[in-house]
Amino acid sequence: MNRSDALVLHRRLRTPDPASLHCRELDLRLTDDGRHLVLCRHVELYGPERSLWGATHQHRVPLEQVVRWMVRQGEVPDSHGGAS
Template identity: 45%
Template sequence: MRLINPAPAPLVAQDLPLPTSDQHALMLLQRVTKLADASLHCREVSLRLSDDQHYLVLTRYSEHYSPEGMEWVERKHRVSVTELLRWVIEQGQPQSIERGEEHKASA
């Protein structure tokens, strides 16, 4: 959503310019909730690779619009891709194991 300076007319997320790093993000969650006090709560959670492709970056962005004003918070968490893959291999259970052999046919 990225509506840091809200305009009088509602904007659509596709109309807003995104930083280059956000253009390649995988959107995991995008939700807008209207609350009882006529306020809106907007949330986004996205996942992307860092520019150097060594880290996976999870971004959590939240906006709250009310008659009193607007507040926003962005939190970023990053983990080394190498360390993440090592953890997955150590923690995961293999789902299938395949083996094969090839023998040359005798002439």
Template identity: 40%
Template sequence: MASEQPALILEQRVSKHADSELHCHEVSLRLSNDRHHLILSHYTEHYSPQGSQWVEQHHQVPMNEVLHWFAQQAGHNA
């Protein structure tokens, strides 16, 4: 689910283990190309002497639902 919109990187982590394994993890947030959805992406990559694996997941929420939620939260905190 590639997007032309720039991402806000929420978390980025790389860890190396003594047994030569490398683990990469990234969580990012961006708008969809049509700007109607907010997309949360989660990417994990694992390298080892036996090979590599990666998993990429995307969750999207319509922007009108995000804005409605923000408005509700503001009402609760007023």
């Protein structure tokens, strides 16, 4: 998985104090074989000298399951083409 190919869903940068930076990012990408969708959450904290802390959490789901779920959740279009 190439991180540069990810779709960034959310990015937040904060400075809790003048000497630190807190970064959070949520991204979505496909695995190299295109069979799984991966949601990644990255959190990093930087201090005056270097990165103080960082963590990445990944949630991986087969793409086929995601598509089936979307189809089940979808709305059936009005077959009459107008409002009731």
